[in-house]
Amino acid sequence: MPVTRDVRGEAEAIDAGAGDVYEHVVKRPHGTIAIAESRGMARADAIAIADELADRFERCAAALQEQGLLVEGAARIVAEQDASWSAPATSVRLAPGGAVAQNALLCLVAPLRSMQLKPSKPNVRAGVAIESTWQPARLPDVSIPPN
Numbered sequence: 001m002p003v004t005r006d007v008r009g010e011a012e013a014i015d016a017g018a019g020d021v022y023e024h025v026v027k028r029p030h031g032t033i034a035i036a037e038s039r040g041m042a043r044a045d046a047i048a049i050a051d052e053l054a055d056r057f058e059r060c061a062a063a064l065q066e067q068g069l070l071v072e073g074a075a076r077i078v079a080e081q082d083a084s085w086s087a088p089a090t091s092v093r094l095a096p097g098g099a100v101a102q103n104a105l106l107c108l109v110a111p112l113r114s115m116q117l118k119p120s121k122p123n124v125r126a127g128v129a130i131e132s133t134w135q136p137a138r139l140p141d142v143s144i145p146p147n
Contacts, residue, residue: 022131023047026054030061030070031134041126045118049128053112057132060107065136072135073100075108080127081117088117108132 022034024047033054038046064070074095079088090113094104108130117126 024050026050028054028058028061029137030058030065031132033057034131036076036129036131037127038129039127040119040121040124041117041128042120045120045126046128049112049115049117050130052115053108053130056111057107057134060111061103061134062137064103064107069099070103070134070136071097071099072133073097073103074131074133075100075104076129076131077104077108077112078127078129079112079117080125081119082125087113088115103134104132107134 022036023038023043024035026033033050035046035050061070076093078091081088090109092104092109094101112130117128119126
């Protein structure tokens with residue numbers, strides 16, 4: 001699957017272009033998962049992959065934030081799976097930084113590789129390109145007003 005767009009550096013980049021560029025966008029408190037492109041699979045199956053990945057990502061990101069390990073980051077992951085049903089092959093591009101790589105591997109790549117990309121027809125390679133941005137969730141201001 002050819003790479004057609006670079007990773008976006010900020011959540012606003014995905015949010016701003018979501019209606020014109022992406023097949024499906026899923027927002028969660030810690031980030032956004034967007035399907036940049038899907039091939040060889042039904043649209044409903046691609047959307048289900050993005051929704052499930054976003055749910056898994058959110059649980060993972062929340063746990064990392066509790067440990068103080070979640071940083072702002074961005075990734076583009078291209079995953080393809082053939083009829084053998086082995087784990088999807090992935091190609092990953094990340095924003096710079098070791099902590100970004102750690103977050104992406106734990107919360108995006110590992111969950112995606114454990115999922116099955118369902119081909120729409122026999123002997124077809126199913127593939128999906130996912131772009132994601134994330135950041136620690138901001139806590140609400142709970143300051144107590146002065147008397």
